[in-house]
Amino acid sequence: MRSFAYVRPDDVAAAVRTVAAQPDAKFLGGGTNLVDLMREGIERPATVVDVTGLPLEEIEELPDGGLRIGAGVRNSRLAGHRLVRSRYPMLAQAILSGASAQLRNMATVGGNLLQRTRCLYFYDDAAACNKREPGAGCAARDGFHRSGAILGASPTCIAAHPSDMCVALAALDAVVEVESVRGVRRIPLAGFHRLPGDTPHIETELAADELITAVELPAVPVAANSRYRKVRDRASYAFALVSVAAALDVRDGAVTGARLALGGVAAKPWRASKAEQALLGAPATEESFRHAAEVELASAEGLPGNAFKIDLARRTIVATLRQVLTEGGAA
């Protein structure tokens, strides 16, 4: 990999100042994705600003019953946190379904939000990729695209976002707090990641010099009854073909609250708002679940190598909602 300068500041102000002063600098969290990409030559920062020494490792309960999670909190610690397990089981399950124990021990919350796609052509610099090199073309569309998006893709890019954690965060209306030399701002997770459009190389709303400092979860009572289901090509250590984060509140046989988000299907964690709308007030039955899934997936488009994911997403949504209904939540 390219030789780079390494700094490890101990306060946020110094970290954001360093990156603001050097456009070729990158923040480094656990390094579980960035270092790989640097080894592959896909990322080539001149300076790496290690943010794991910053005081961003707290998990605090908020007055309204929500949680504030420091961006430096390691994935495994978040998944094991008592309040996460009891109030947001889908989040704990999502994290534990990703990567391996070793990687989860290293990976940070902030870094997880910024994971880059696993599209095979993005990883191979001999291949055409609009995300890596704007205007170069997309070799994935007529190539291997099993991992590719079925929702929100564009002619320029069909890459999918690989995170599990973010799928749960999308369902939970998380808010991302970011800081730069210009100050602090808050970005709802739903709008944090972007669809590719004509600019697939711009993946988030985060400016190059902005540092994620925290993720806040509001109180979401329905989330206590939630699950995350990940479907993939082997039992562990593989990215999702399709994943579903689902929470359900049912009274007198009718759905009174629902949260639903999908992973592995789009360039962003996909909040299934249309399905949620369809579920609200409907009888809590397999038929309603199927209808809700179909409403959400009405705009889905597949290519030869990934069209099966439309059916798979429908089936996984129904199966996960059924499981929440019959077996309750689980972390």
Added chain:
Amino acid sequence: MTVPHDAENHSRLMTQVESPSKPQTAAEPVVGKPIDRLDGRAKTSGQARFAAEHPYPDLAYAALVHATIARGRVTGFDVAGAAAVPGVLTVLTHENAPPMEPPPRPTLANMGMILTGAPVNYLHTDEVHWNGQPVAVVVAETLEAAREAAALVEVAYQESPATTDFAAQEEHAVLLKGNPFQPGTAKKGDAEAALKAAPVSVDLRFTTPPLNHNAIEPHATTAVWDGDRLTVHEATQGTTFLRTHLAARFSVPVESVRVIAPHVGGAFGGKGPVWAGTLLTVLAARATRRPVRMMLTREGVYRTVGGRSPSIQRIALGATADGEMTSLIHTGVTSIGRVGGLPEGVTAPSGHLYAAPNILLRHSQVELDWLPNTFMRAPGEAPGSFALEAAVDELAYELGMDPIALRMRNEPETNPIDGKAFSHRLLRETYAYGAQRFGWADRTPEPGSMRDGRWLVGMGVATAHHGTNRFTANVTVRLSADGSVLVRCALQEVGVGAATVQAQIAADALGVPLDAVRVEHGDSTLPAAPGAGASAQTVSVSASLLAACDKLKRKVRALGEGASYAEILQRAGRDHVEAAVGSETRLGALAGQAKFMARFLRDQRRWVKAASGAQFCEVRVDPDTGEIRVSRWLGVFDVGRVINAKTATSQLRGGIVMGIGMALSEETLVDPRTGRIMNPSLAEYHVPVHADIPPIDIHYLDEPDPTMPLGLLGLGEIGVTGTAAAIANAIYHATGKRVHDLPITLDKVL
């Protein structure tokens, strides 16, 4: 019926190897026992050094630059960016590399050349033969500098039209005639006519994808020149052939080359041939006059080390209404690199398994501008047994017969394709015992009829089969007056316990305790050995070792009498006595090869020798998502005698794990537009993880083959055979869906 040996219960196993009859011995026989690997402690404590772990003062590091076109010529390099990286010593290309000879064709006198991975004289040609071929090497003071600089080398090409789409080439496949080692094309009777006439038949098409070995240790070389003397630490399956290969390529006497490889982190065939990384490390060391180390990146392994060919296979079976097989047709199309590779003999199992009076085997091949494919665990038999054994299951359902009953109905008395005698065949026994132990009788045959909660449950079986091979090996044995034994042989330990089993054999043969035996191995200065491959190493080396021990005992007995051989030496005032089998001279090696060929041909006229077995599996399929989980496994094998119950079980189990990967998840994705491998990493090429593997119950019959030394049949590869078919058959039983294309991913059963 033979009582099978339970691998988890060793109490009843007491194997006798020819013990000294005169001098009595107190040592307990250890052959057959579950002995811990002798290298276990060194490996678990980090003491074992692998090829890229040898420090040398002034060591430099090398990295490869891979072509990004499938076929054409290099028209120029821009190495300015690479040369500017601090620490870079040189960028070697075909414009400036020191001499290296092209690989000569293999002859009886020069068997080292049989292991030419690809007959390309790297860095001595501007031609590109596959997407990923090394076209330059960077040598630098650090690994990081070498790899960074390699990424900065700019290569200009002139592309030629390339053939890179396997499936599209099927119609252009050329029929292979086969050879004595690999008779891929053969016939008996009129199988097509018999198929047409058969009251019950199936006629099916199967495909299997390209696969890669994925040994945990990537290929690695440390090369050191001292004048014209060369020392190489290498991740290889055999030091003897590698030594002769390197001597020929670098124009130095064989005696000037030493290859050292006591520990290798897995191989599976991929470290049998000599590939670019090895040659270019030696070349880089010569160019820089420094010791050079190159450990390939995982991507580098995919781009420079051949894997398994894909296949398209047709199996057609005809039978009478009561299940007598009347016709068996197995045709296969596989690929080979335009510049070389190994014919993947997928039709191999079909000549041996069913007593059909009409058999037709046809193996054809297409040439692609791909990296030459090579040996991968059970070449031919692994993909071939998938197609054959899945088709037999379909025929059983067409007939309304139990699939085991159908197999037993057609179990042959002699080798079906040519009528030769089996030296040994206990397939009936493996099925009978396996069915009982697995609870086959509890299976309700109707697809989809078994459930566990929401999971669909299915049970499947398939036959495992692998031919037995034996090569020549040289061995010396020394017995010292203190009772210690030294076995010296360039056998190769690729992580399976190969040296441990030889220590067991020597201990029993000489009547000494196991810890008195030391085995020196993995070094080309030792007596020549064929290397770890073809399930033949243990068979080959043990034969020579037993002969050497016999020779040694005769020598010792001639010295006098005593309670033990060691005591005879003491009384005779001798420090040690040594015996050797095989000759290290060129003439001796030639004589050895000639002897081998003579025995091979004589044996082949008389016998068909093979290990076989029955694979039983249970799968669960999620009816919502199509996720497939293997939940239970039993393999019952007839592999002749077993020397080490523990390492044998591990080998068989490892083969099954590999077969599970082949069945459900493994696939090398070669982009048909470019011939480029798109998933050259363990993140995207899905080998099974622990969570994919159920407890695997292994049993073997432990019945010696009467025609083989010690009764061994070889067991390195058989575990992978039949595995994918057993899974496919179980998936059908669970879901009612027949999937003919590997890997059986969840989308194929939705």
